[in-house]
Amino acid sequence: MVVGFVGLGNMGAPMAAHLIEGGFTVLVNDVDAAAMERFHAAHGGRVATRAEIGGLCDVLILMLPDGKIVRDFLLAEGAGPTPADALKPGSIVIDMSSSAPLGTRDVGAVLAERHVALVDAPVSGGVARARTGTLAVMAGGEAATIERLQPIFARLAKTVTHVGPLGSGHAMKALNNYVSAAGLLAACEALRVAETFGIEGERVIEVLNASTGRNNSTEHKIGQFVLSGTYASGFTLGLMRKDLATALDLAHQMKVDLPLAEHFVGIWADAERKLGRAADHTEIDRMVSAPPRPA
Ligand code: NAD
Numbered sequence: 692m693v694v695g696f697v698g699l700g701n702m703g704a705p706m707a708a709h710l711i712e713g714g715f716t717v718l719v720n721d722v723d724a725a726a727m728e729r730f731h732a733a734h735g736g737r738v739a740t741r742a743e744i745g746g747l748c749d750v751l752i753l754m755l756p757d758g759k760i761v762r763d764f765l766l767a768e769g770a771g772p773t774p775a776d777a778l779k780p781g782s783i784v785i786d787m788s789s790s791a792p793l794g795t796r797d798v799g800a801v802l803a804e805r806h807v808a809l810v811d812a813p814v815s816g817g818v819a820r821a822r823t824g825t826l827a828v829m830a831g832g833e834a835a836t837i838e839r840l841q842p843i844f845a846r847l848a849k850t851v852t853h854v855g856p857l858g859s860g861h862a863m864k865a866l867n868n869y870v871s872a873a874g875l876l877a878a879c880e881a882l883r884v885a886e887t888f889g890i891e892g893e894r895v896i897e898v899l900n901a902s903t904g905r906n907n908s909t910e911h912k913i914g915q916f917v918l919s920g921t922y923a924s925g926f927t928l929g930l931m932r933k934d935l936a937t938a939l940d941l942a943h944q945m946k947v948d949l950p951l952a953e954h955f956v957g958i959w960a961d962a963e964r965k966l967g968r969a970a971d972h973t974e975i976d977r978m979v980s981a982p983p984r985p986a
Contacts, residue, residue, distance in 0.1 A: 693718065694843065695739065695748035697764060698788070699730045701925045702814070703754035705821040706787070706847050708734040713846040720744050742771025745778040750785060750843065757933055758790025758861070762798050780806035783836060785843075787828075789813045789865065789930070791937045792858035793944060795831070799857045808836045809857060813864035814848065815871075818925030819911075825849040829867070831859035865937035869952060872931055872959065872972075874906035878913050879976040892918045916973040928975065929968025932959040 692715060696707040699721040711717045711734050718739040721727045727738050739747060741764065751774065753761050765775045765784070778784070784802060786795060786809065799809040810832035820826045828848040830837050837853050844851045854863050878899065885895045896918070899909040916924050935956045942949045962970075962978045 692716075692750060692842070693748045695720065695744040695751040696736075696754070697721070697741075697744065697752065698754035698756075699723075699726045700754065700756075701818050702787075702821045704730055704734075705818070706752075706754060706826075707736060709824045709846045710843065711736050713842075715843070715846075718744055718747055740771070741769065741774060742777070745772070745774030745776070745782075748782065749779075750783045750840065751778065752785045752843075753788055755788045756930065757788065758786075758794040758798075761786050761788055761790050762794060765798060766801060775802060775805060775807070778802075778805060778807045783808045783810060783840065785810045785812050785840065786861075787812050787814055789868070789934050789937070790861050792831075792861040792865070792941060795858045795861050799832075808833065810836055810840065811858060811860040812837075812840075812844070812851075813860050815864070815867055817911075820849075821847075828852070829854050829860040829863045831855055831861065832857045861937075862941055865934050865941060868931060868934035869938040869955075871907060872935055872975075873951075873955060875908035875912060875973070876955075876958070876975055876979075878904075878906065878908045879917065879979050882913060882917070882976075883979045912973055916971065917976045922971040922974045922976075924971050924973050926972050927968060928959070928963055928966060928970040928972045931972040931975075932956075932963045932968070935959050 694710055694715045695718045697720045707717055707719055717736040719730055719736045720739050731738055755761050766773055795811045802809045810830055812828050812830040814826040814828055816826040824847055826848040828844055828851040830853050854860050882895050886892055896909055896914050899905055916922055939952050939956050962975055966974050
């Protein structure tokens with residue numbers, strides 16, 4: 692099976708490297724030539740242009756910032772054929788990016804006209820689990836198509852959940868990140884109050900992790916990236932803000948009222964304006980009001 696892999700960023704690079712280690716023939720592409728060179732020097736793989744990659748692979752994986760970029764990569768006219776036109780009938784596209792679910796269904800319809808299947812298979816677990824090949828995949832699409840992709844997913848993920856029809860994976864990813872981001876910000880707020888009261892940060896985390904306030908952020912983010920002051924999780928504030936906006940858009944489209952999410956997305960949008968989209972998402976801690984954490 693020849694696999695095309697587009698997007699060699701924080702997540703994509705370790706994922707594509709696992710596929711090469713797993714014996715797949717991997718063609719790689721990234722709009723950033725330096726990222727492609729770095730990847731090629733470290734892991735091998737053949738560099739392919741956007742115009743040629745579609746016609747050369749059986750499975751095309753996209754790990755790009757958002758669904759609009761995915762759509763443009765596949766469908767926008769440019770130099771040479773679009774990847775959607777170049778893909779062979781019977782090939783499969785996997786969008787592993789965190790894209791917006793209704794946009795995914797639109798792209799799926801265009802690809803289906805070309806007899807190309809689309810599966811949405813976003814991931815959770817962050818850079819750490821991309822590196823260890825233990826991501827959680829949430830997949831949307833035809834069961835038989837997802838089954839054919841198991842050898843690929845087996846190199847990248849510890850769990851693969853078939854959520855439902857096309858777009859369901861992307862819907863769940865946005866909703867997962869809403870719950871995850873709420874847990875992170877709540878933990879940062881509790882931490883700040885406790886520290887101001889005079890309780891040591893390490894004790895706060897110890898108690899939360901032994902108690903019912905425990906969540907993924909208290910276990911894997913607050914001590915590692917917030918208390919340490921490194922804010923280096925590898926997942927940007929801009930990407931998290933995008934996921935939260937996707938969750939809220941989905942709620943609007945489903946006509947479900949989410950008063951907490953309305954307020955919450957505003958906090959993250961404000962953080963992106965103040966800290967920049969490239970800031971780490973754990974820097975949301977900086978939005979918790981003064982007094983600042985003791986140095
Ligand atoms: P990133 O910004 O580090 O990487 C994105 C890569 O895509 C970059 O190398 C960029 O040059 C490339 N790219 C952008 N436009 C392109 C185009 N038109 N053609 C080819 N390449 C292009 O982002 P990331 O952190 O790796 O995240 C990728 C996706 O995974 C996002 O949708 C994100 O929301 C999701 N995600 C990220 C994490 C994380 O912890 N970083 C975790 C789960 C999901």
